[in-house]
Amino acid sequence: xxxxxxxxxxxxxxxxxxxxxxxxxxxxxxxxxxxxxxxxxxxxxxxxxxxxxxxxxxxxxxxxxxxxxxxxxxxxxxxxxxxxxxxxxxxxxxxxxxxxxxxxxxxxxxxxxxxxxxxxxxxxxxxxxxxxxxxxxxxxxxxxxxxxxxxxxxxxxxxxxxxxxxxxxxxxxxxxxxxxxxxxxxxxxxxxxxxxxxxxxxxxxxxxxxxxxxxxxxxxxxxxxxxxxxxxxxxxxxxxxxxxxxxxxxxxxxxxxxxxxxxxxxxxxxxxxxxxxxxxxxxxxxxxxxxxxxxxxxxxxxxxxxxxxxxxxxxxxxxxxxxxxxxxxxxxxxxxxxxxxxxxxxxxxxxx
Amino acid sequence: xxxxxxxxxxxxxxxxxxxxxxxxxxxxxxxxxxxxxxxxxxxxxxxxxxxxxxxxxxxxxxxxxxxxxxxxxxxxxxxxxxxxxxxxxxxxxxxxxxxxxxxxxxxxxxxxxxxxxxxxxxxxxxxxxxxxxxxxxxxxxxxxxxxxxxxxxxxxxxxxxxxxxxxxxxxxxxxxxxxxxxxxxxxxxxxxxxxxxxxxxxxxxxxxxxxxxxxxxxxxxxxxxxxxxxxxxxxxxxxxxxxxxxxxxxxxxxxxxxxxxxxxxxxxxxxxxxxxxxxxxxxxxxxxxxxxxxxxxxxxxxxx
Numbered sequence: 001x002x003x004x005x006x007x008x009x010x011x012x013x014x015x016x017x018x019x020x021x022x023x024x025x026x027x028x029x030x031x032x033x034x035x036x037x038x039x040x041x042x043x044x045x046x047x048x049x050x051x052x053x054x055x056x057x058x059x060x061x062x063x064x065x066x067x068x069x070x071x072x073x074x075x076x077x078x079x080x081x082x083x084x085x086x087x088x089x090x091x092x093x094x095x096x097x098x099x100x101x102x103x104x105x106x107x108x109x110x111x112x113x114x115x116x117x118x119x120x121x122x123x124x125x126x127x128x129x130x131x132x133x134x135x136x137x138x139x140x141x142x143x144x145x146x147x148x149x150x151x152x153x154x155x156x157x158x159x160x161x162x163x164x165x166x167x168x169x170x171x172x173x174x175x176x177x178x179x180x181x182x183x184x185x186x187x188x189x190x191x192x193x194x195x196x197x198x199x200x201x202x203x204x205x206x207x208x209x210x211x212x213x214x215x216x217x218x219x220x221x222x223x224x225x226x227x228x229x230x231x232x233x234x235x236x237x238x239x240x241x242x243x244x245x246x247x248x249x250x251x252x253x254x255x256x257x258x259x260x261x262x263x264x265x266x267x268x269x270x271x272x273x274x275x276x277x278x279x280x281x282x283x284x285x286x287x288x289x290x291x292x293x294x295x296x297x298x299x300x301x302x303x304x305x306x307x308x309x310x311x312x313x314x315x316x317x318x319x320x321x322x323x324x325x326x327x328x329x330x331x332x333x334x335x336x337x338x339x340x341x342x343x344x345x346x347x348x349x350x351x352x
Numbered sequence: 353x354x355x356x357x358x359x360x361x362x363x364x365x366x367x368x369x370x371x372x373x374x375x376x377x378x379x380x381x382x383x384x385x386x387x388x389x390x391x392x393x394x395x396x397x398x399x400x401x402x403x404x405x406x407x408x409x410x411x412x413x414x415x416x417x418x419x420x421x422x423x424x425x426x427x428x429x430x431x432x433x434x435x436x437x438x439x440x441x442x443x444x445x446x447x448x449x450x451x452x453x454x455x456x457x458x459x460x461x462x463x464x465x466x467x468x469x470x471x472x473x474x475x476x477x478x479x480x481x482x483x484x485x486x487x488x489x490x491x492x493x494x495x496x497x498x499x500x501x502x503x504x505x506x507x508x509x510x511x512x513x514x515x516x517x518x519x520x521x522x523x524x525x526x527x528x529x530x531x532x533x534x535x536x537x538x539x540x541x542x543x544x545x546x547x548x549x550x551x552x553x554x555x556x557x558x559x560x561x562x563x564x565x566x567x568x569x570x571x572x573x574x575x576x577x578x579x580x581x582x583x584x585x586x587x588x589x590x591x592x593x594x595x596x597x598x599x600x601x602x603x604x605x606x607x608x609x610x611x612x613x614x615x616x617x618x619x620x621x622x623x624x625x626x627x628x629x630x631x632x633x634x635x636x637x638x639x640x641x642x643x644x645x646x647x648x649x650x651x652x653x654x655x656x
Contacts (some may be wrong), residue, residue: 292594322507330499
């Protein structure tokens with residue numbers, strides 16, 4: 001902020017320094033937000049009514065063993081020192097051991113994150129390719145039946161509990177019709193055949209050219225992806241519609257029409273071109289929302305991703321895993337937020 | 353008849369005779385324009401019905417929501433004495449649904465009190481004080497905004513222990529930042545207006561200015577936002593209940609009921625479906641009402 005006003009006062013600086021200032025400012029924002037995030041997770045870890053020592057040494061440990069572990073964990077130090085150590089560990093990618101799985105939390109996350117990413121990405125793609133056209137058409141044919149349909153679709157999306165819709169989807173498409181694969185990422189028969197490259201099964205099996213596994217993975221992911229896609233679609237279609245309405249009422253659109261341009265050119269070449277930047281920022285936000293909103297979806301579909309990892313760890317009081325997962329999801333969330341903010345600033349001259 | 357006529361005339365007058373008269377008249381005008389919005393009225397009707405059901409639960413419920421009857425378990429809807437069927441312990445689903453409305457209203461009511469008031473306090477203080485206080489408070493707000501909400505609520509419930517009150521606290525903790533932003537924005541525009549300077553010159557202190565002159569003007573935008581957020585709050589609470597982190601069994605909380613029914617979903621679909629429909633209906637009602645209220649109270653953001 002201070003830098004922005006300084007350059008605004010008229011001291012001419014080279015574009016390079018301006019850019020450097022901007023990058024620096026963004027980095028400071030990320031750092032401060034992440035520090036706050038770590039503080040909150042640290043705080044949560046401290047008020048948690050679970051004794052971290054007991055979970056290491058067990059209930060029957062003698063006083064000496066208990067005290068030794070207490071000191072080894074650094075719990076005798078002042079809180080501020082403990083927090084400092086926690087931050088340094090996290091920066092180095094060390095979230096401690098997971099008590100439930102027995103692996104370092106960072107390894108667990110590395111293994112599970114691609115599954116969440118795969119699901120959220122596919123969901124966002126569905127949301128974009130259905131939601132954006134729907135929003136544009138709803139805005140152009142404002143008040144028509146298709147606008148009403150789009151409104152109802154979005155309203156239902158805003159009001160429906162995601163875990164319930166997932167259950168109903170499983171009941172109908174898996175239980176009754178048998179059109180899709182059930183919970184999990186693959187049938188057990190196919191598991192652990194494909195060497196993990198990206199960790200995303202669709203991509204890995206395509207790389208290995210194993211189309212049987214690809215089809216099986218697709219049949220498993222399609223339902224949860226459509227579910228997440230629906231929520232993304234509900235949000236994106238509404239946003240697209242209101243962005244488009246704003247553009248369509250602008251004078252340049254009237255000018256374009258008076259010039260005799262076709263309606264198609266007016267809508268897609270003029271109006272739509274002007275909402276692209278806004279749209280990308282909204283898509284980034286919705287993507288971040290799906291990454292976190294997949295917690296409940298992953299539970300329903302037994303999807304081995306970060307959301308179900310956090311929840312199952314939570315239920316077995318595995319705090320290292322919960323905190324590690326929360327920090328990683330938070331980091332991705334923050335980065336996507338900042339990314340969308342940056343896009344806006346870079347591409348939209350009005351935001352300056 | 354003539355009484356209601358004169359009341360209408362009194363409410364619609366162009367020349368109010370007192371402050372209260374003017375206020376009531378304004379409310380009546382808002383109501384008239386709200387009434388033309390069919391969907392919003394539908395939402396309001398559903399919610400009024402929900403409140404009535406919650407209050408009259410002991411009268412309306414055909415059976416005790418906790419009474420188990422194992423010989424009668426998993427009866428389909430339409431079974432004798434059980435219109436919506438029974439769950440895995442033979443408890444009457446309709447009765448549990450009716451009592452569950454109390455829990456939903458309890459959660460929503462508490463969050464709707466805690467989150468906006470916290471946000472209002474933080475936002476107005478931040479906006480009015482400015483300087484360092486503003487910078488620090490807004491940084492904290494940003495940090496909470498940057499957090500994924502459901503994950504943060506999960507972590508908080510984990511720390512505090514499962515239960516309705518802790519779920520309420522966790523949801524409130526993740527819900528207040530947007531209200532703080534709104535309240536701050538409103539405060540910034542109000543702060544520099546002439547009438548605030550006039551009051552300050554008359555000797556009013558910051559406390560009086562904030563509570564008597566800034567808060568009342570922030571309320572309407574906060575109400576709209578709260579109503580629109582309500583659906584999200586219900587869904588979050590149901591989600592926590594579903595994960596076993598909200599209301600604990602045997603409590604008839606709707607999310608927890610879905611979680612119980614989940615195990616039988618393939619053979620006994622109604623156990624999970626019925627409470628889901630209830631959640632959907634209520635959050636839809638809040639969305640409809642919120643849209644209508646926004647058009648009345650805050651026309652500048654209106655969609656159509």
